[in-house]
Amino acid sequence: MPPARPPSRTPPDGPPSAPLRALVSWALYDWANSGFAALVQTFVFAAYFARAVAGNETLGTAWWGNMMGVAGLVIGLGGPVLGAVADHTGRRKPWLAVFTTLCIAATALLWFVRPDPAFVLPALVLAGIGTIGSEYAMIFYNSMLPDLAERTRIGRWSGWGWGLGYAGGLVLLVLALYGLVRAPGWFGIPHHDALNVRAVMPLTALWYLVFCLPLFLFTPDTPSARVPLSRAVAGAAARLRGSLRDLRNHRHIALFLLARMFYNDGLTTMFAFGGIYAAATFGMDSSEVIVFGIGLNVTAGLGAAAFAWLDDRLGSRRTILLSLMGLVVPGTAILLVKSKTLFWIFGLAIGIFVGPVQASSRSWLAHAAPAEVRTEMFGLMALSGKLTSFLGPFLVGWLTLATNSQRLGMSAVIGLLAVGLAGMLFVPEATAHGREQDRA
Template sequence: MMDSKTLMPGVRPKEVWAWSAFDFANSGYTTVVLTAVFNAYFVAVVAGDAPWATFAWTLIIAASNAASLILMPVIGAIADATARKKVWLFAATLCAVAGTFGLAFCGPGTILLAAVMVILSNIGYNVGETLNSAFLPEIARPEAVGKVSGWGWSFGYCGGLVTLGASLLLVTQADRLGLSTDSAIAGTMVITATVFALAAIPIFVCLKERAIPRQKGTSSLGSLCLESFREVVRTAKCLSQYRDFGWLALCGFLYQSGISVVITLSAVYAAEVMGFTTTDTLLLVFLVNITAALGAFGFGYLQDRIGHKRALGTTLVVWVLMIACAAFATTRPLFWLAANLAGLAMGSSQSAGRAMVALLSPESRSAEFFSFWNMSLWVAAIVGPLAYGSVTWITGNDHRLAILVTGVFFLLSIAALVPINLERGRRAAGR
């Protein structure tokens, strides 16, 4: 699977597995904290199921992504200038692990503590995911970035399964262990933080950083930050030269707005609309992660065969079908179908987007362009959940209408995908 036709010269297979292991590490965080457990726990217990609870959760998520939006372009540009992505990745990992562990101390009424820990952990996750993605063009040949990206996403979902499986075991055995519901939820946070920390170790030990520093001599942090802001402005100004990357950023913003809703509010929707318990939701998300892993792995090969644009378009159509099923589901089988459609499209759409960014980014500015890409995704992570939360607040918790509004983001993303020309974009990146 890993040969000279897939990997860049000098890249060893164990480096790719170490790089993929970071996806394994952070997937447990999104799966347990943002998707399956803590979001619903926050709404029902921490915020006491108040009418504003869902909106409050979306505000916290929006705040964490807004902070990431401000920090990441600076960090990305500094990482490029100094060729020290691994140093910043280590700091981001510490923030994510510490914040996740801190959630174990949250309970009824601890809204402020929960908000601080979610913001800290999600900033760490966002920054780490961006820097990890920036290694992709260093390890994979351009014609194989889809395949290698798919390996990372599929292995990442395996990490989600490990963390989620351990959490599910703890929750289902809580009575036998003499644990209250609050203690069981706290235990899942400890499990998630531990898996994250252990699985992140290989990337710091095995992966070699091949970027060449662009900053000569010794510069102060202040001068690097100033240069970083200039590079962000330069990236925005030069989008007319990289118009296909610009269209991709818009497309990513639109579909990630919808995906962010699914990630951060699916457990809330399942509980409020379908009457799911914590155990029901954990089991559902566990099986969906299997679907997502298969989807990411299969689509990784498919997108290199049929083309990244066509593969991404296919996943966006699947997202539209998923929204329709979820919005009109009155029975559990139809909702399970919707959830598995989401799993099938989740990893594939994000993997395809990451591969397309790798193709359309100038080689010497990969972290900078990935930062800009993730900046659009973080704006989406603010807009999407807030749109959903606002609809539920205004309509008195009409979650079905809120999920239908989410579907509009996916329809618009298909329209934004149409103008992209990958060959033209690759030529522009080469210049």
């Protein structure tokens, strides 16, 4: 017989709102973490790797896609188990600290990756480790929200967190562009051997380290259940098997996780290859890619903040559907246009809808998941987002190699978003009390 579920530490109608300082400190972690996604995975290091380290943009795109696919598989397989362990032990912050440190260390070490094919393997290994650390950390970070905010305010705090994340990415991109990448720079870093681009990596690591501290200092954690780790692991494995079986009793959550599996894979792939696509297809240099990243973070931050109110008013499901439609239409246009100006227009339009679909996915599950297995469910959400996460990067890489066209390769992103949109049509809306009403 599997061990009993740990007792719920949250009243059925949600906890009283935590102090404002605790909530702001929680949201500030998005500000800290976003630098890795913006500067390592998308706009700086990914483009630098494909163009300067790999020495062949087509081959570099394929290698980067394979690395992201392997990292996604590791995240997908391990995330639910870690989430279930945290549900049994009670506390989230120790796990969050471990994986935050892992990501920070890997990011700092990317400084040593020189523009030479000999550094292809170290670059891929470090970027993969950083990706795993970042994504695992977000499982525990996301699951803290329902214990901090009233249920009627989960949507707006989730959206504000994403908005802060894009604002943080914006500020860091500006620092990277004018302080390091674009000559002469504020800090006097020379440009030979790509030192100015490589220096962005320790800057990103330092940013993450400094701005993650308020969460650890001022945001309360759930109490420890005082369960030994070995017993927690055994119990978590048994409970996870039970939860996967029990998903048939939570049809609404199962449908949501299935739909999210596809649209999140599309988003992840878009982020992984956005900088590479801009650099290779539209001939953007490092400075132009960063400027585009700055613009994208502006529109994404504004979209996440604005849609945060809509989430609480219209519901998470409607916000997700609207956002996915807002991603598919301009995303398709980007693959068809040849003008750099039109690429900018449609690319910035995409940014408006990126934050809301992510923030509302987090708030939907925060409403829907039973309190006693909430972190486990966020682990399953990581599984749904990563179980097929190898598919998008692999498809882009293989299609690019087969057709020698990044446009055709990136069409895989639109297909994944469209499948996710179709799946969300069958997902019911979350109620304000954490329960779902399945359709008859």
